[in-house]
Amino acid sequence: MSNNKLTTSWGAPVGDNQNSITAGSRGPTLLQDVHLLEKLAHFNRERVPERVVHAKGGGAHGYFEVTNDVSKYTKAKVFNGVGKRTPLFIRFSTVAGENGSADTVRDPRGFAVKFYTEEGNYDIVGNNTPVFFIRDAIKFPDFIHTQKRHPQTHLKNPTAIWDFWSHSPESLHQVTWLMGDRGIPATWRHMHGYGSHTFKWVNAEGEGVWIKYHFRTEQGVKCITNEVAAQLAGENPDYHTEDLFNAIEKGDFPAWKLYVQIMPLEDANTYRFDPFDVTKIWSQKDYPLIEVGRMVLDRNPENYFAEVEQATFSPGTLVPGVDVSPDKMLQGRLFAYHDAHRYRVGANHQALPINRAKVEVNNYQRDGQMRFDNNGGSSVYYEPNSFGGPTESAEAKIAPFAVTGLAESVAYDHNDHYTQAGDLYRLMSEEERARLVDTIVGAMKPVESDEIKLRQIGHFYKADPEYGTRIAQGLGLEVPAEVLA
Ligand code: HEM
Numbered sequence: 001m002s003n004n005k006l007t008t009s010w011g012a013p014v015g016d017n018q019n020s021i022t023a024g025s026r027g028p029t030l031l032q033d034v035h036l037l038e039k040l041a042h043f044n045r046e047r048v049p050e051r052v053v054h055a056k057g058g059g060a061h062g063y064f065e066v067t068n069d070v071s072k073y074t075k076a077k078v079f080n081g082v083g084k085r086t087p088l089f090i091r092f093s094t095v096a097g098e099n100g101s102a103d104t105v106r107d108p109r110g111f112a113v114k115f116y117t118e119e120g121n122y123d124i125v126g127n128n129t130p131v132f133f134i135r136d137a138i139k140f141p142d143f144i145h146t147q148k149r150h151p152q153t154h155l156k157n158p159t160a161i162w163d164f165w166s167h168s169p170e171s172l173h174q175v176t177w178l179m180g181d182r183g184i185p186a187t188w189r190h191m192h193g194y195g196s197h198t199f200k201w202v203n204a205e206g207e208g209v210w211i212k213y214h215f216r217t218e219q220g221v222k223c224i225t226n227e228v229a230a231q232l233a234g235e236n237p238d239y240h241t242e243d244l245f246n247a248i249e250k251g252d253f254p255a256w257k258l259y260v261q262i263m264p265l266e267d268a269n270t271y272r273f274d275p276f277d278v279t280k281i282w283s284q285k286d287y288p289l290i291e292v293g294r295m296v297l298d299r300n301p302e303n304y305f306a307e308v309e310q311a312t313f314s315p316g317t318l319v320p321g322v323d324v325s326p327d328k329m330l331q332g333r334l335f336a337y338h339d340a341h342r343y344r345v346g347a348n349h350q351a352l353p354i355n356r357a358k359v360e361v362n363n364y365q366r367d368g369q370m371r372f373d374n375n376g377g378s379s380v381y382y383e384p385n386s387f388g389g390p391t392e393s394a395e396a397k398i399a400p401f402a403v404t405g406l407a408e409s410v411a412y413d414h415n416d417h418y419t420q421a422g423d424l425y426r427l428m429s430e431e432e433r434a435r436l437v438d439t440i441v442g443a444m445k446p447v448e449s450d451e452i453k454l455r456q457i458g459h460f461y462k463a464d465p466e467y468g469t470r471i472a473q474g475l476g477l478e479v480p481a482e483v484l485a
Pocket of ligand 1: 050051052053054057091092093109110111112125126127132136137138140194195196197278311312313329330332333336337340341344
């Protein structure tokens with residue numbers, strides 16, 4: 001940079017960057033113009049595959065500050081020591097649309113946070129909703145297919161969406177949430193974030209608790225209507241991306257308070273539903289929010305591709321003091337993310353500046369495409385060894401836990417898909433219910449099968465008879481007799 005000389009990618013000065021080498025001014029271009037060849041070839045390789053879900057998004061840097069002593073629950077250093085600050089990077093996203101799709105669609109929003117802690121990176125890869133559509137990873141590829149485009153028409157396909165949901169009643173809670181006011185946040189700054197799954201915290205004595213994360217926006221929750229969202233999608237498809245960038249640029253730093261709900265381990269055996277089922281919320285009356293700290297976003301990325309596109313988050317990126325739960329979705333996600341990263345970014349994605357831990361990374365992994373650091377130099381490259389190579393830390397082992405049962409393909413024991421969806425409906429004001437019904441009716445109208453509509457109406461009815469009846473009326477159908485019986 002210093003002498004401002006244009007160079008090739010191998011550092012040699014470029015003689016002419018405006019005219020290719022041709023045989024005379026009208027002659028064909030010569031293959032010997034290596035600078036031209038390199039320029040065109042590199043351009044062809046500018047894209048990496050977009051994320052298979054959550055492709056459209058934006059990110060920011062910031063910090064997390066501990067505001068409450070939770071050391072009796074977790075030994076994770078990031079959450080210990082009131083006043084301690086840990087740098088972080090966050091990425092917000094929509095789920096279904098491609099990179100370049102509109103920000104203001106009705107969709108959950110990704111809320112992925114990477115804490116660069118003193119014990120290595122810790123990622124919370126959550127959404128702006130506390131629950132999810134399904135509760136077993138084995139259904140995820142099918143579910144996402146219904147959210148993507150039809151293989152022939154390449155259009156979004158409401159029939160597939162409602163067919164899948166009507167066959168998967170566990171989705172009802174999340175569907176009610178999504179079709180309600182919070183389904184379209186005004187901006188990324190005006191929404192809460194959730195870890196959604198149950199995780200385990202473990203303290204220095206090895207004692208564990210089950211927890212759920214809640215990031216609560218200090219900007220207040222604000223949502224927009226279908227009409228405003230549709231207008232913005234046309235006028236400024238990057239509305240949320242721009243809003244976050246501009247807010248940070250002008251020093252209006254958005255902030256969230258982080259809370260946890262804490263459940264004693266033994267309660268999981270007796271709670272009225274399975275606390276590992278990600279389609280359910282834990283009552284805050286049973287398990288109130290306990291403050292942990294505050295997240296502030298105060299710096300925009302310098303380069304979108306290097307920082308936002310190449311960022312790789314995984315719910316399996318854990319530090320000592322945080323562990324997983326038996327949630328069947330979470331267990332599948334532990335495989336899915338780094339596998340996606342190896343495909344999308346490469347085997348050495350964790351060495352890229354945005355992903356690299358801010359502590360020394362010491363292991364016996366070597367080589368691979370684009371190994372751009374010193375690859376461990378001449379240090380010992382296997383273990384066990386007699387040459388003083390890095391060794392394990394017994395205190396970082398997982399806290400042991402008992403497992404019992406038959407190994408089989410089996411669902412959760414609890415099958416009540418209706419109570420919490422109905423509770424959410426009953427919590428809404430009459431205006432909110434009217435907007436919810438309007439949105440669902442609008443979304444279901446294009447479904448090409450009355451059978452699918454009726455099956456789904458049955459689910460709404462079971463959540464709350466008024467809910468089901470209003471959707472049926474809106475669609476000009478009767479609530480099916482077998483549901484009324
Ligand atoms: C992104 C898989 C469920 C939140 C992704 C990606 C994959 C994936 C492959 C793209 C990763 C990349 O290329 O970097 C799955 C599977 C799931 C699942 C297999 C279920 C078994 C969930 C749930 C949540 C969630 C329940 C939220 C609670 C996210 C977020 C991103 C993401 C926020 C974007 C991360 C980023 O900003 O880079 N998911 N997902 N996913 N997923 Fe999931």
